[in-house]
Amino acid sequence: MTTIKVPERYRTIQNKSKRYVGLMGLSVGKPNFENPHIMASYCDFMQNNFLYGLFVIADFPKKYNIMAIDGDSEKKAEERARIAGDNMRNALERITRDYPLVKVSMWRNHMDDKYIRNIKVLQEGYAADNGFRFSANELVNKFLSLPSNRVKWKTSEPPTDIAKNYLLDELAGLLSIPCSIQLPVCEIYPGRNEVHERVQNREFPFCRDLQIKDDRVFMEAYYEPSD
Numbered sequence: 001m002t003t004i005k006v007p008e009r010y011r012t013i014q015n016k017s018k019r020y021v022g023l024m025g026l027s028v029g030k031p032n033f034e035n036p037h038i039m040a041s042y043c044d045f046m047q048n049n050f051l052y053g054l055f056v057i058a059d060f061p062k063k064y065n066i067m068a069i070d071g072d073s074e075k076k077a078e079e080r081a082r083i084a085g086d087n088m089r090n091a092l093e094r095i096t097r098d099y100p101l102v103k104v105s106m107w108r109n110h111m112d113d114k115y116i117r118n119i120k121v122l123q124e125g126y127a128a129d130n131g132f133r134f135s136a137n138e139l140v141n142k143f144l145s146l147p148s149n150r151v152k153w154k155t156s157e158p159p160t161d162i163a164k165n166y167l168l169d170e171l172a173g174l175l176s177i178p179c180s181i182q183l184p185v186c187e188i189y190p191g192r193n194e195v196h197e198r199v200q201n202r203e204f205p206f207c208r209d210l211q212i213k214d215d216r217v218f219m220e221a222y223y224e225p226s227d
Contacts (some may be wrong), residue, residue: 003226004045010219013186014049020186020217022050025174026092028062028084032190038223039092043099045221050186053102055092056177059085060107061169068144068163071154110177114211118172122199125206126168132204135195140164171196178213185213188221 006014024042026033033039046053062081066072072080089104096102126133137160143149144158153159174196178185197218199207 003224004041005222005224007220007222013217013219017049017186017219018051020050020184021181022046022053023178023181023185023187024053024055024189024221025170025177025187026055026057026088028057028059028081028088029065032223034088034091036091036095040095041223042221043095043102045188046102047099050101051183053099054181055096055102055104056107056110056173057085057088057092057104058107058170058173059088060111061166061173064162064166064169068159068166069149069152071152107173110173110180112176112180114176114179115172118176118210119169121206121209122168122172125204126164129204129206132195132199132206135198136164136167139193139195140167167195171199175200175213176211178216179211181213184215185217187216187218189218190220190222192218192220 022045024046042055043053046055059081062084063074063077066077066080067074070077085106089106092104096104126136140160140163141158144153144160144163174187178187198204199210200212200216200218202208202210202212
């Protein structure tokens with residue numbers, strides 16, 4: 001028996017969750033997202049808490065982390081990311097067949113005009129806005145400095161210039177994907193990306209040029225084994 005826990009500070013959102021479409025981006029390679037018991041718990045949570053649920057597998061952005069950490073060429077990294085994403089989709093669809101209100105989609109299926117606009121604005125914002133660049137690099141370097149990633153560096157300095165593209169691509173998609181959903185959206189994830197929330201709230205000047213859905217909320221949702 002497993003369950004998904006929501007911190008108390010999100011209780012108001014959870015109490016109104018049936019008004020929302022549930023959205024969860026899945027990082028390719030994250031062990032919890034490859035665990036069938038954990039993902040069945042998230043499916044159950046989506047099915048019972050939202051109008052319907054959508055998992056979006058972040059296969060395309062994964063290439064940047066592969067290039068940065070493993071030093072692969074872009075072509076090889078794209079192929080590795082595609083295979084890993086397809087494997088994750090196949091595994092997840094074996095679970096979601098028991099949850100008719102929960103669907104699975106791939107990142108590349110959402111790379112529309114809104115996404116293209118967002119990635120351009122974010123790249124320009126990263127280059128021009130010192131505050132945004134500092135916050136983004138801080139988050140990226142924290143990820144790169146995890147022991148399992150640190151041992152793979154090919155240089156003495158963190159490969160931030162490549163890895164930051166993962167964050168920018170992820171932001172572009174997670175901002176634009178809700179815009180294609182006509183109903184209000186509640187994004188869930190086991191953790192809060194403060195950079196994402198600041199961009200969502202238009203705290204940086206360049207954010208006025210982004211495609212952002214205003215009736216989108218966020219709620220942390222963690223897997224915890226039941227006693």
